[in-house]
Amino acid sequence: MEPRVSLITLGVNDLDASLRFYRDGLGFPTSYTAEQGVIFFQTGGTCLGLYPLDKLAEDVSPDLVPERGQFSGITLAHNVREKAEVNQVLDQAVAAGATLEKPAADTFWGGYSGYFSDLDGHLWEVAWGAFEFREDGSLIIP
Amino acid sequence: MEPRVSLITLGVNDLDASLRFYRDGLGFPTSYTAEQGVIFFQTGGTCLGLYPLDKLAEDVSPDLVPERGQFSGITLAHNVREKAEVNQVLDQAVAAGATLEKPAADTFWGGYSGYFSDLDGHLWEVAWGAFEFREDGSLIIP
Structure with a gap:
């Protein structure tokens, strides 16, 4: 596999x-x-x-x-290259009909993130500062 | 975004x-x-x-x-290059402690797939025949 x-x-x-x-x-x-x-x-x-x-x-x-229960037990994340993009993406999602579940804030792991849920309650974290990026946008997991 | x-x-x-x-x-x-x-x-x-x-x-x-409810409303998929790999991967997962949720079978969309759930019930489909592969294993979505 x-x-x-x-x-x-x-x-x-x-x-x-x-x-x-x-x-x-x-x-x-x-x-x-x-x-x-x-x-x-x-x-x-x-x-x-x-x-x-x-x-x-x-x-x-x-x-x-x-x-579905209240919590699916799964979150998706969209990581961004610049801190300012976190709020931009959250705003874009809310403008598109998403619900802001958690406003962007500094995180305990040294980053900055917030959560929105889509039309069906699927949870997306928008995060900055966790990992380095490759050219194609994928994350470099150490 | x-x-x-x-x-x-x-x-x-x-x-x-x-x-x-x-x-x-x-x-x-x-x-x-x-x-x-x-x-x-x-x-x-x-x-x-x-x-x-x-x-x-x-x-x-x-x-x-x-x-979590009985159904999270989210499935992950692992697509394979060869039809025979579907059963191999399902067998590997079950040997590792997964539950076989749906034995591999021909699908209505012309492919071949089955489902296992991991230790927490997260659902994985193992599928063949849906999309072409890129060199790196990612799918070419038309």
Whole structure:
């Protein structure tokens, strides 16, 4: 098994609304449309996908109830190169319909970060200062 | 905002057991140890991290109850280059302590895939046939 996450799929309740949030609001490129029933974005490294929550549960098992708890136990992070970008990205997300879960603040690990949740409550941390960047935007994990 | 997922963090109940599952069982490289309180893997494209579930919830908000529902609404995927690798990876994961959630089978979209869940129930699809690969293992999203 190569050490790789190929794809992250978020279960969403309104595929078209979430497509507009990520494509138009956040600027994630995709050629997919809601009519195709599933969306894949051309994101750096790992691809991000959207799929109706009930269909995603069904894809795993017909016995899986498509109800999410308050906390999924998973966070996604978008790391930025400059500290000032943290607030810019949080503002951009909120303008696109996201909920600000935690305003940007200095962190205990010496960085600066905040959280927003998307239309379905999926949590995104916007962070600066954790790791060095490669040219392509990926993080250098020591 | 660059279209990028920098990091995926899975909230886990036993950091050391999960480190052993991913590092020793699945072969994900990392220089981190459980004593550091957080684990980051050198995974392709997007980095994968592990962090205690209660601390991950607390990092978002002190009001967030760290209890996960039956279904997180998020799946991770590991795509493979050859069809035969799907069963190999599922077998490797089960041998490392994962639960086989869905045995590999032909899919409605013309591929072949199955699901396992890790020690905390985080869902991984192992899939073949969805997209073409780049040299570095990332997927070419049309």
